[in-house]
Amino acid sequence: MPKLFSQELERLTAAIFTAAGATAQEAAIVSKHLVEANLAGHDSHGVLRIPQYLEAIRSGNIKIGAQPEVISETATTAVVDGRRGFGQVAATEAMRLAIRKARASGIAAVTVRNSNHTGRLASYTLMGAGEGLISIIMVNAGGGGQSMAPFGGISRRLATNPISIAVPSGNCHPLVLDIATSVAPEGKIRAHYLQGKSLPPGWIIDAQGRPSNDPKDFYHPPGGALLPLGGGAGYKGFGLGFMIDILAGALSGAGCCRFEASEPRDGFLILALEIERFTPRKTFHQHVSQLVEYVKSCPPAPGFEEVYVPGEWEFNQERRRRIEGIFVDEPTWQAIAKIAAEHGVSVEVKSEAHHPAH
Ligand SMILES: NC(=O)c1ccc[n+]([C@@H]2O[C@H](COP(=O)([O-])OP(=O)(O)OC[C@H]3O[C@@H](n4cnc5c(N)ncnc54)[C@H](O)[C@@H]3O)[C@@H](O)[C@H]2O)c1
Numbered sequence: 586m587p588k589l590f591s592q593e594l595e596r597l598t599a600a601i602f603t604a605a606g607a608t609a610q611e612a613a614i615v616s617k618h619l620v621e622a623n624l625a626g627h628d629s630h631g632v633l634r635i636p637q638y639l640e641a642i643r644s645g646n647i648k649i650g651a652q653p654e655v656i657s658e659t660a661t662t663a664v665v666d667g668r669r670g671f672g673q674v675a676a677t678e679a680m681r682l683a684i685r686k687a688r689a690s691g692i693a694a695v696t697v698r699n700s701n702h703t704g705r706l707a708s709y710t711l712m713g714a715g716e717g718l719i720s721i722i723m724v725n726a727g728g729g730g731q732s733m734a735p736f737g738g739i740s741r742r743l744a745t746n747p748i749s750i751a752v753p754s755g756n757c758h759p760l761v762l763d764i765a766t767s768v769a770p771e772g773k774i775r776a777h778y779l780q781g782k783s784l785p786p787g788w789i790i791d792a793q794g795r796p797s798n799d800p801k802d803f804y805h806p807p808g809g810a811l812l813p814l815g816g817g818a819g820y821k822g823f824g825l826g827f828m829i830d831i832l833a834g835a836l837s838g839a840g841c842c843r844f845e846a847s848e849p850r851d852g853f854l855i856l857a858l859e860i861e862r863f864t865p866r867k868t869f870h871q872h873v874s875q876l877v878e879y880v881k882s883c884p885p886a887p888g889f890e891e892v893y894v895p896g897e898w899e900f901n902q903e904r905r906r907r908i909e910g911i912f913v914d915e916p917t918w919q920a921i922a923k924i925a926a927e928h929g930v931s932v933e934v935k936s937e938a939h940h941p942a943h
Contacts, residue, residue, distance in 0.1 A: 629772030755870025
């Protein structure tokens, strides 16, 4: 299992996308985004996605060189068309636009349609937090990517419709909630499938609606479904995912889940708030700090070492992985090496972290 420093993994990833025809800007944005997901501990949204994106380029689903286009705008709103380019490019541009508008007017709402896979949502809300703003992003797949059963049902009716909310904290890392509305996103099922591992209980059902921990029951025909977030109270995850389908899909024009199957084409809604327009920043930070301190003071339950606040787990992962490097699992590494060879890109890396460590 190779272990690479993030800079090397990012360079290799960018070289592969460039060799596949991506512009320098696209290669830089996408490789940074994927490696950030690995750094944060979300390998399901990291370089594991390279083969998927390369296939989307090959099939024409991702249009190389497409620049997101602002279709209409006001001081506080914008409607953006991702023009079928990389989702990371559209989401980065749309978040920059929302930040500019919220700075100027106090609040901004930006929708995007015609985008591709957006990856790890915290990458975008952290951009807002880095600028001192509160930001929210929610994403659907425009009616495609159906993988989750509704609460009380056994067949796929929704995509995993994720949401991220990030808040600047003042004196610790930004607080970031970043979740799929299914118990686990499809990428985590894929990671288990590729590594031949069983799934934890409660993630999927098979095509007959029976609980399963075999990822093959999800991928092999007739194909089961992901369960909505919440276990016995799965109507909460389902309800959230359902509403996100409307907010991200109907409002953006990307479309919602429906009878006719469609290619995944992400739609999203971004909201940004300038804190100072509502309360002094210092007061806000005081409230947030008090909350963090109070919640973290809770005695840990049996089996837990401490209570974490949203974003803390990823912040700790990133601090460690920046120093120790990122393990790339063997199936993912083999797939990357094959693609690199096909595109004439060398996978030779020189750092110590490359040498197998376990
Ligand atoms: N673009 C897409 O289409 C898409 C779809 C689904 C998911 N995703 C991404 O997949 C990634 C993973 O999603 P997920 O649903 O598996 O997330 P997850 O189940 O790993 O939950 C992550 C969230 O829970 C918090 N958390 C983790 N451990 C915690 C603990 N012990 N105590 C308190 N909080 C804790 C994290 O800080 C984070 O906010 C996200 O980055 C998401 O954006 C993307």
